Amino acid sequence: MTVRGNFDLRDEIQAFWSDRAASFDDFPGHEIFSERERRAWHDLLSRHLGPAAGRGVLDLASGTGVVSHLLDDLGFRVTGLDWSEPMLERARRKAADRGRAIAFRLGDAERILEADESFDAIVTRHLVWTLVDPAACFAEWLRVLKPGGMLLIVDGDFVGQGAGERLLMRIEAFARRHGLARDRGPALSAELAGRHRSILSRVHFSGGARAEDVAALLAEASFAGITVDRRLGAIHRAQGRHMPLLKGLARQVQHRYAIRATKPPI
Structure with missing residues (x-):
């Protein structure tokens, strides 16, 4: 990666995801790998957003358009926003190949160039x-x-490890030392993995994005009706079927969640 003057952390994040675009859909947990997982996502989105009824939804950091397509499946009017042109190129190509009328735009999640009160819902x-x-x-x-519009955040703590995950990681390390585990699935290059660790150490949630901390910040921003949903097991089990065994089991015990919040009505 070329280092430029005034190349700050936000620029690094943009460059990292641009460089991830080519292989993004190869990873379980990014693209949808089965109808079982697709149904599980549909259930989660419907549970929190309700019937589509043609409502307009903004898919923030839409990447290659995976969540945008899930929302389009359900009948929402979808706009995908991402600040990586390589991601958007793949998203637009995928939508064209599938005959989807999804609008993908270049933009920054912190500085959205849309008018006030433009969307019925936001999903990230x-x-x-x-x-x-x-x-x-x-x-x-x-x-x-x-x-009255809704925000739905699907995220997790990708730093801290609970006791269950630590045990699985120790088992995996033992298996690799003794040649008992070979299928690692797709993996980042050493260079990309290093950049990922460096970025993660400097973002706001460098210690892990815990649900309670995210919810508290949403309340400070004047969101209302904030609820945390940990019932993502159906998604994680479906994803785990396309991962090495121990990684799939770890996915099911990690601190992952959905948070729904509402903009108060006038």
Whole structure:
């Protein structure tokens, strides 16, 4: 990666995800690998957003459009926003190949170039943990939501490990030392993995995006009706079927969650 003058953390994050775009859909947990997982996502989205009824939804940090397609499946009018052109190129190509009328736009989740009260709902997946200034982002998200509009965050603590995950990691390390585990699935290059660790050490949630901390910041930003949903097991079990055994088991014990919040009505 070329280092430029005034190349700050936000620029690093943008460059990292641009460089991830080519292989993004190869990883279980990014693209949808089965109808079982697709149904599980549909259930989660419907549980929190309710019937689509043609409502307009903004998919923030839409990447290659995975969540945008899930929302489109359900009948929402979807706009995907991402600040990585390589991600958007793949998203637009995928939508064209599938005959989807999804609008993908270049934009920053912290500085959304949309009018006030533009969307009935906002959905984000695995965005919050990357935020440099979540308070500024949440204020911006509140601004572009219509009164009574919904925010749905799907995220997790990708830093801290509970006792169950630590045990599984020790078992995996033992298995690799003794040549008992060979299928690692797709993995980041050493260079990309190093950049990921460096970025993670400097974002706001460098110690892990715990649900209670995210919820508290949403309340400070004037969101209401904040609820935390840990019932993501159906999604994680479906994803685990396409992962090495121990990684799939770890996925099911990690601190992952959905948070729903509402912009108060006028």
